[in-house]
Amino acid sequence: MRIPLSWLREFAQVPADATAEDVMAELVKVGFEEEAVHRPTDALKGPIVVGQVLSLVKEPQSNGKTINWCQVRVVPEGQEQTLTGKGIDPSGVQGIICGAHNFAEGDKVVVTLPGAVLPGDFHISARKTYGHLSAGMIASVRELGIGDDHDGILVLSRIGLDPEIGSDAMALLGLYDEAAEINVTPDRSYGFSIRGAAREYAHATGTAFVDPASKVQAPAELSGGYGVKLNDDAPIYGKPGCDRFVARTVRGVDATRPTPPWMSSRLRLAGVRSISLPVDISNYVMLELGQPNHCYDLDKLSGDIVVRRAVAGEKITTLDEKVRTLDVEDLLITDDSGAIGIAGVMGGAATEVSDATTNILVEAAHFDEVSIARARRRHKLPSEASKRFERGVDWQLAGVAAQRVVDLLVELAGGTEDEAGTDVGTAPEPVTIELPAGYAAARIGIDFTEEQITRSLEDLGGTVEKTGTGYLVTAPSWRNDLETKEDLSEEIARLVGYDNIPATLPVAPPGRGLSRAQQQKRRLVQALADAGLTEVLAYPFVSKAANDTFGVAEEGAARPALKLANPISEEHGYLRTSVLPGLIEVARRNHSRGFRDLAIYEAGLVFLPGEQLGTESIPPLGVKPSDEVLDGLYDGVPAQPLHLAAILTGHDSPAAASHKPRLWDWADALDVARLMGDVLGVELVASQGSHQAFHPGRAAQLALRSGEVVGYAGELHPKLLAAHDMPARSVALEINADALFEAAADVIVAKHISGFPVATQDVALVVPQDVPADAVLEALREGAGDLLEDVALFDVYVGTGIEDGKKSLAFGLRFRAADRTLTADEASEAREAAVAVAAERFGAVQR
Numbered sequence: 001m002r003i004p005l006s007w008l009r010e011f012a013q014v015p016a017d018a019t020a021e022d023v024m025a026e027l028v029k030v031g032f033e034e035e036a037v038h039r040p041t042d043a044l045k046g047p048i049v050v051g052q053v054l055s056l057v058k059e060p061q062s063n064g065k066t067i068n069w070c071q072v073r074v075v076p077e078g079q080e081q082t083l084t085g086k087g088i089d090p091s092g093v094q095g096i097i098c099g100a101h102n103f104a105e106g107d108k109v110v111v112t113l114p115g116a117v118l119p120g121d122f123h124i125s126a127r128k129t130y131g132h133l134s135a136g137m138i139a140s141v142r143e144l145g146i147g148d149d150h151d152g153i154l155v156l157s158r159i160g161l162d163p164e165i166g167s168d169a170m171a172l173l174g175l176y177d178e179a180a181e182i183n184v185t186p187d188r189s190y191g192f193s194i195r196g197a198a199r200e201y202a203h204a205t206g207t208a209f210v211d212p213a214s215k216v217q218a219p220a221e222l223s224g225g226y227g228v229k230l231n232d233d234a235p236i237y238g239k240p241g242c243d244r245f246v247a248r249t250v251r252g253v254d255a256t257r258p259t260p261p262w263m264s265s266r267l268r269l270a271g272v273r274s275i276s277l278p279v280d281i282s283n284y285v286m287l288e289l290g291q292p293n294h295c296y297d298l299d300k301l302s303g304d305i306v307v308r309r310a311v312a313g314e315k316i317t318t319l320d321e322k323v324r325t326l327d328v329e330d331l332l333i334t335d336d337s338g339a340i341g342i343a344g345v346m347g348g349a350a351t352e353v354s355d356a357t358t359n360i361l362v363e364a365a366h367f368d369e370v371s372i373a374r375a376r377r378r379h380k381l382p383s384e385a386s387k388r389f390e391r392g393v394d395w396q397l398a399g400v401a402a403q404r405v406v407d408l409l410v411e412l413a414g415g416t417e418d419e420a421g422t423d424v425g426t427a428p429e430p431v432t433i434e435l436p437a438g439y440a441a442a443r444i445g446i447d448f449t450e451e452q453i454t455r456s457l458e459d460l461g462g463t464v465e466k467t468g469t470g471y472l473v474t475a476p477s478w479r480n481d482l483e484t485k486e487d488l489s490e491e492i493a494r495l496v497g498y499d500n501i502p503a504t505l506p507v508a509p510p511g512r513g514l515s516r517a518q519q520q521k522r523r524l525v526q527a528l529a530d531a532g533l534t535e536v537l538a539y540p541f542v543s544k545a546a547n548d549t550f551g552v553a554e555e556g557a558a559r560p561a562l563k564l565a566n567p568i569s570e571e572h573g574y575l576r577t578s579v580l581p582g583l584i585e586v587a588r589r590n591h592s593r594g595f596r597d598l599a600i601y602e603a604g605l606v607f608l609p610g611e612q613l614g615t616e617s618i619p620p621l622g623v624k625p626s627d628e629v630l631d632g633l634y635d636g637v638p639a640q641p642l643h644l645a646a647i648l649t650g651h652d653s654p655a656a657a658s659h660k661p662r663l664w665d666w667a668d669a670l671d672v673a674r675l676m677g678d679v680l681g682v683e684l685v686a687s688q689g690s691h692q693a694f695h696p697g698r699a700a701q702l703a704l705r706s707g708e709v710v711g712y713a714g715e716l717h718p719k720l721l722a723a724h725d726m727p728a729r730s731v732a733l734e735i736n737a738d739a740l741f742e743a744a745a746d747v748i749v750a751k752h753i754s755g756f757p758v759a760t761q762d763v764a765l766v767v768p769q770d771v772p773a774d775a776v777l778e779a780l781r782e783g784a785g786d787l788l789e790d791v792a793l794f795d796v797y798v799g800t801g802i803e804d805g806k807k808s809l810a811f812g813l814r815f816r817a818a819d820r821t822l823t824a825d826e827a828s829e830a831r832e833a834a835v836a837v838a839a840e841r842f843g844a845v846q847r
Contacts, residue, residue: 002038002179003197004269007288011198013207020180026204031494032191033183038269040175043119044145047083048169049074050156051111051138053103054093059130067130068098072138074111075166087114087126087135092166097134102152108162110139110154110169119145146173146268159258174265187481189391193290196478203459203495212288218403222421225249226361227304230424234309234328236370237620241331242307242343244366244425246398248406249298253278253415255357260412272384278353278360281408283384290478291364291393291401292385294341296351298359303336307343307365314339317349324379331371333363344372344389345381360409364402366395366425370621394478395428430474433488437470440489446501448492456495457488520680520741524644525603527679528672533599533646538582540604541572549720550734551577553712555692560609562638575607575638579645580693580734587647588724596727597650599664601672603737609638642741645734646672647716649727666698669713669731673702681748682740684710688772693717694732702735704743711735752818758789759815759827763835765844769798769807776809776838783837787822787830790814808847 005023008014014023024034051072060066075081075092088094094111103109113136116124122143126135141147141154156163156172163172170176182191190196195212202209226247232240257277259267263284264274272283278295286292310326316339317323326332326339333341333348341347344367353360373390376382402421409415441447453471457464461476475482482488493501514522529535541564551559559577567573576582579602587598614636619625625633648668651661670686677684682704689701691712699714713733721730767776773793780791795810802808813834815827838844 001184001192001197002181002270003194004177004179004266006174006177007194007266007270008198008201011194011210011212012201013205014201020178023180023201024182026201027180027182027197029204029497029499030200031185031188031498032200033185035181035183037178038181038271039178040145040269041170041178043117043121044170044175045117046115046168046170047085047088047113048116048139048144049111049113050108050163050165050167050169050172051094052108052165053105053138056103056105061130065099066101068101069130069132070096070098070138072096072109072111072136073165074113074136076164079166083113085113085115089135094136095132095134096136096138097130097132098138098153100138100140100152103138103155108156108165110144110156110173112137112139112143118143144173144175146175146265147274159261159264161261173261174269177265177269179269186391189388189393189480190290190478192388192391193286194288195290199461213397213400216400216404216407218399219421222246222248222399222423224420225418225422226298226301228422228424229304229306231306231308232331236329236368236374239368239370241309241368241371242365242425243368243428244395244398245305245307245422246364246402247305247422248362248364248402249359249418249420250362250406250409250413250415251298251359251418253358253360253409253413255353255413256355257413263412276353276355277413278357278409281405281412285401285404285408286384286388289397289401289404290388291397292344292388293362293364293401293405294347294385295353295405296340296347296361296363297353297357298361299357300351301335301340301361305340305363306334308332308334310339316340316342318342318346318381319349319352320346321349324381327375327378329371330375330378331367342375342379342381343367345375345379345386346383360415362402362405362409364398364405366393366398392480394480396477399423430477431483433473433475433482433485434467434469435471435473435485435488439470439485440492443486443489444493444501445504445506446493446496448496452496453492456492459495460491516746517738517741520744521603521642521737523679524676524737524740525601527675528601528644528646531672531675533601533672536583536586536600536602538579538586538602538604539572540576540582540607541568542574542576542581543571544574546581547574547577550580550693553689553691562607562609562613577606577608578734579604579606579643580647580732583645583647583732584720584724584726587649587730588726591649591726597652597654597661599646599648599652601644601646603642603644605640606643607638607640612636613638641736641738643734644676644737645732647730647732648672649730663729664731665729666695666700666714666731669715669733670700673700673711673713673733673735676735676737676740680740680744682743685774686713687774689714693720702733704739706743708739710739754816754818756816756818756821759822759824761813761815761827761831762810763813763831764795764808764810764847765835765838766802766806766808766847767838767842767844769805771842773809776842776844777811779838779841779844780811780813780834783834784813784815784830785833787815787817787826788813788834789816791834 020037028034051074054071054073057069058066059069072094074094081090081092112124114124114126124137138153184191199209228245228247230242255278259274259277259280267274270287274280282293282295310328310330310332312328314326315323331343332339333343340351367389369390369392372386376386406417410417454464457473463474465472547559547561561577562575564573583602612635615632619629648664652664653661655661674684685703686700689699689712691699695715695717702711703709711734715731777791791811791813794812797808813831815822815830
């Protein structure tokens with residue numbers, strides 16, 4: 001919201017020397033956010049004065065153009081020129097070349113004298129052109145930065161001005177004014193008005209506030225006006241789309257009259273373009289009071305106005321000249337001819353006010369926030385009116401705003417007000433809130449006095465009644481966000497001052513902190529970071545092909561996925577079922593920029609839809625859904641387990657003198673996976689795996705001891721790497737972290753460290769090549785019994801001395817007893833028992 005300071009000063013006591021920055025600093029105290037300063041003088045500097053054209057000589061040029069050689073008086077006749085500078089004539093008459101032809105001798109215009117600066121850092125100086133010394137420029141509105149019209153220069157009489165020659169044109173056009181722009185949060189819709197900003201400024205500074213609504217003398221009752229019917233037969237959530245409609249009539253309007261400079265300059269500073277006097281008046285009142293309104297050409301209306309929902313397939317041509325197909329939820333303003341406006345969003349072209357309009361019907365209504373918000377989003381039609389309606393407008397303000405528009409049409413457009421008028425609708429019940437005496441203090445952490453509480457709530461515009469247990473507060477009509485005691489507590493804190501709240505951290509109650517899963521996740525991601533991997537964050541939006549490739553192990557198997565209704569692009573139209581596609585995109589982007597040695601990981605949610613997705617209906621707003629409804633909602637939410645994935649590409653370390661870096665391989669991916677298990681105290685069983693995204697012979701399936709498959713690790717498929725322009729032999733892994741968390745013990749107990757020496761023995765077994773090494777290792781572990789402390793594979797050999805179709809697996813076995821030193825015979829006996837089990841299961845033979 002942009003707030004012109006001259007406008008704000010009408011209703012709040014803003015010091016004469018206060019700047020936009022000063023105003024924003026005060027408004028920040030009461031919870032607004034500062035955005036920007038809009039100050040015309042930052043790009044526009046004088047001398048810029050009023051001049052009168054004394055003579056105009058048309059001179060055709062060889063290039064086909066005709067220029068005007070003008071003599072322009074910039075000082076009243078008989079007075080001396082007090083301005084000095086190179087190119088300023090002491091006589092008070094400037095010779096100026098002008099190419100525009102929309103003015104004549106005697107017209108008063110805006111003259112930028114030598115030394116002036118126009119927007120775009122355009123400096124005015126005396127220069128020789130077309131055979132004359134042109135000392136200045138006769139300006140257009142675009143050149144002054146106050147409009148888009150560049151068809152001709154600004155003739156002051158055409159905007160209703162007849163100022164003295166030589167007067168300051170910048171002051172005349174309101175160019176010394178400035179505006180403070182603030183960000184208004186959605187719950188404080190009243191801030192989208194000068195009325196609301198002035199009230200908040202008064203709160204911040206403790207000064208007086210004059211309500212602009214109080215200066216409007218609106219009739220207490222209206223009758224006999226234009227016919228209006230409210231006919232909403234399909235209210236959303238049971239709330240009528242329109243619960244008040246005020247209509248007033250003004251006749252004999254001259255719509256061609258110029259908008260006064262004071263109004264157009266304020267609109268411009270507020271970010272609204274000046275269009276025509278009736279439209280400008282409508283926008284001016286909306287900005288001043290916060291109540292959107294609309295002007296219809298009364299003579300173009302046919303029959304009563306009916307506010308209703310649209311019929312399927314119904315169409316309307318809106319003011320932007322676009323034909324829009326309407327939805328049955330759209331709330332419409334209609335007459336006998338059909339739709340003449342999308343309520344609260346945009347009017348229709350059929351009843352638009354034009355220069356030929358003489359009779360105007362003014363509308364000021366109150367619409368349901370949800371109806372307006374849905375229509376605005378559905379038609380992608382944001383407007384200043386919809387921005388206010390969808391956040392909530394004061395129900396009581398419609399009659400005042402309509403009267404304000406009528407008054408300005410009478411004053412500025414020469415119209416005549418009809419005494420008759422229309423006001424239909426039912427007022428809502430006022431909101432009353434019980435505030436226990438000590439509630440605000442307990443919630444905010446500061447002891448508020450009774451005076452502070454009552455004064456703050458009354459300053460808001462509410463009425464406060466003291467009760468035996470606290471206060472009964474009736475919220476003001478313009479604060480539709482105040483509904484609970486928590487809301488009132490926040491308002492008390494805001495108005496007393498955030499700076500009065502002590503900056504002390506509360507003591508955490510015992511027994512709380514991070515949940516078990518949160519602790520495990522932190523341990524996991526920290527361990528990977530400590531191991532040298534870099535955490536990244538990728539988009540959760542992927543293509544269908546990516547989900548089909550990474551989401552399921554078997555090629556061609558179906559993978560249900562959630563399709564986005566409004567994706568950022570068609571290539572990323574689904575929620576991910578695997579974390580790897582996003583990581584691959586991050587790696588590919590880094591490779592394209594020259595970073596090819598990577599070790600990156602991400603811990604993120606994947607989205608796995610079940611049989612039920614969503615619900616048939618949305619629970620109504622304003623009431624807490626029952627447990628059954630909540631259960632239904634949760635049942636429709638897709639499962640979202642936490643997955644952790646990593647990609648390793650290139651080398652494991654930078655090249656250096658006497659150091660040759662090693663390429664990452666599938667074993668490194670498996671080691672990262674095992675590290676994750678070790679951190680959580682979960683044993684991962686690795687076996688030969690098959691996944692369509694991984695290399696056919698270099699992929700491991702990762703499972704728990706229970707047999708549940710939790711992920712894959714290994715070398716990515718060569719075709720996939722080539723398609724993404726990634727280095728060959730890049731490796732990756734992905735694990736269902738939630739499954740690891742569930743399998744992990746609550747407390748990881750450290751193993752006892754024996755004081756007795758270890759007995760180490762090696763064994764080499766020849767087995768068929770299709771027998772997984774991990775299966776042989778498990779057989780050895782089972783056969784060795786309790787004395788076996790550890791067993792590890794340290795060599796695989798195929799070649800001379802080994803029969804075709806077989807391989808040699810070499811294992812190192814570590815034996816230790818908890819209560820004695822083992823003899824060589826005991827260790828050998830345990831080793832032979834282990835070999836026996838391997839021989840029985842796989843036909844293993846010792847080399």
